[in-house]
Amino acid sequence: MNEFKEITLVCDDSFDGIMTAVYDGWVLMLKGNKVKIYPGDDYAYELFCENINCKTNVKKAISVAQAIQQKISVEAYEYVFRAAHHYDKNRGNAILEFLKVGFRAGSRTTKMLSENRVMTVMELARKVSNEANVFREILRFKEINGKFLFGTISPKCDVLLLIENHFTCRYPEENWIIYDDIRKKALVHRYKSETIVVSGEELDRVIDQIDIDDDYEELWKVFFDAIAIEERRNEKCQMRHVPKWYRKHMNEFN
Known part of the structure; x- marks a missing residue:
């Protein structure tokens, strides 16, 4: 008689890591085990639950990604991709539950708005998309020694891959770096x-050595102050459109 277990797969905090955990988790579920997914290295181990470190495997991740697109839909894959970049520690479980529904329901999955497991992933994806849109609009670049553009962001969600195409298309003939100082990683584009x-570590050393003095930053602050009309100042309205936590790297607010 087989002994079914409760298993938590602790995986890398990335899309490939979560997709690898889905692959391994599916194999375990087919054997009757109850599976949970936890992305990140801060997992608090539970009693009466077997914990398995799930090493990221790109081939497995690609296999799951292709299965989602082929057996459910491209739209479903896009929701899963964005949801995987949320900061919610339960997103791995949410994606796994979504796929349980998806592989059974097929292409109609994203139309099942009364299904909580579908709506949870769609809501995570929506929040990630909204934050990515904000940083497409408010990212401020600084010119470093006349050689390249440098911008810093501090997003709640991991939005680098979601904003990459926008800035690649907008500045194809520039050298630029967009640095996420929360996750300590960056988009790097060469001409x-x-x-x-x-x-x-190599990125950390580069960031530490960057000279961020920029005359244009001071010019922008002067311009921002010059066009402001004191009588029309509305702090509440401004706060709704640009919350304080977005302003950390916006020159006009520093």
Whole structure:
């Protein structure tokens, strides 16, 4: 008689990591086990639950991604992709539950708005998309020594990959870096080349050495103050459109 277990797969805090956990988790579920997914390295181990460290495997991640697109829909894959970049520690479980519905219901999954497991992932995806849209609009670049553009963001969600295409298309002939100082990684684009994601100690050393003095920053602040009409100042309205936590790297508010 098989002994069914309650298993938590602790995976890398990335899209590939979560997709790998889905792959391994599905195999375990087919054997009758109850599976949960936890992305990140801060998991608090539970009693009476087997905990397995799930090493990221790109081939497995691609296999799951292709299965979602082929057996459910491209739209469903896009929801899963965005939801995986939310900061919610329960997003791995939410995605797994969504896929349980999806692989059974097929292409009609994203129309099942009364199904909580579907709506949970769609809501996570919506929040990630909204934050990505904000940073497309408010990101401020600084010119570093006349050689490249440098911008810093501090997003709640992991939005780098969601804003990459926008800035690659907008500044194809510039050298630029967009640095996420929460996750310590960056988008790096070279003149008329591909944009890549960089992280690790080498990136940290580069960021520490960057001279961020920029005359244009002071000019922008002066311009912002000059066009402001004191009688029309509305702090509440401004706060609704640009909350304080977005302003950390906006020159006009510093």
